């Protein structure tokens with residue numbers, strides 16, 4: 001499957017760098033998600049942290065997805081894009097008092113709670129407003145997602161979630177607190193997971209923990225298995241929609257889900273990553289002693305993933321359709337030696353003024369941009385604007 005050609009002529013008129021979102025591909029992706037998770041008790045919440053660009057979130061809202069938010073700012077952005085409050089879940093290891101108040105006032109579906117201490121604060125806040133807060137407990141399932149160490153979350157050494165050994169006590173605590181309504185369990189094992197086995201192990205662990213919890217006389221009405229489905233960064237044109245079928249099937253097969261229970265997913269990257277590219281202009285092609293550098297106007301401030309996680313993003317010279325037979329280091333303008341997008345990478349012959357597309361950057365791209373070096377934040381355009 002191809003993502004379609006970039007509107008290069010239009011791009012030439014625009015100031016670079018900017019993000020380009022292919023909303024047609026996003027709509028196709030959302031249709032594939034809907035087709036592969038048709039059960040009424042499967043609820044997909046889009047993880048706002050991946051990309052909160054209004055035009056993108058509005059499409060997601062139209063497709064009927066809920067939102068997984070980790071800050072008051074994300075709750076506001078989800079609501080503004082048209083996601084109803086009753087489809088919003090609010091996670092995060094440290095929710096500030098104002099964020100808890102905002103979430104209660106908005107009437108979100110539930111809080112994913114990560115500690116007993118947090119449970120008490122939410123309870124007090126709900127009490128002061130004469131409300132009851134629905135909560136799911138985030139449990140650390142100690143499952144190795146075999147992904148980058150910065151984005152693995154489900155291991156005992158991570159700061160996330162309630163240790164399994166404290167679960168019973170925390171469930172009992174929910175029952176004691178009058179302004180808390182226990183509504184289920186939440187998990188998330190990591191991100192960019194391409195091997196399906198960790199999800200299978202998660203499903204099995206969830207079965208055990210749900211039985212254990214229900215044996216204490218409470219019902220687990222909601223099970224949230226988080227996000228994490230990976231995408232193919234190597235071949236953005238061949239696999240531009242993630243394998244949602246296999247992913248949902250894993251839970252269908254391995255989770256003992258009753259019809260009175262709802263299964264929640266929090267997918268971020270797999271929904272939006274393939275739809276976004278960072279478009280940048282080549283400023284200089286410099287011959288080094290051993291290397292050739294394509295120095296571009298985008299840097300790690302616009303897309304930090306290569307510098308921070310050593311992540312691979314494919315780059316194409318969209319101004320030259322010729323053979324891909326010249327080798328470059330593609331680097332940014334920032335005064336940091338980690339400001340490198342790719343080393344020893346083959347592209348079509350590249351010259352000053354050419355436009356490059358840094359692919360698969362729709363997730364954790366624009367949203368993680370910074371102003372280091374007092375640079376401007378990157379802008380964005382969508383295929384609907386072209």
Ligand code: LLP
Nearest residue numbers: 047188191192227228229266267268269364
């Ligand atoms: N739910 C929770 C509780 C999460 O912590 C995350 C991501 C998600 C859902 C969504 O996961 P996804 O489906 O996108 O994998 N900045 C990093 C990724 C950090 C992910 C953090 N949590 C990167 O650029 O790779």
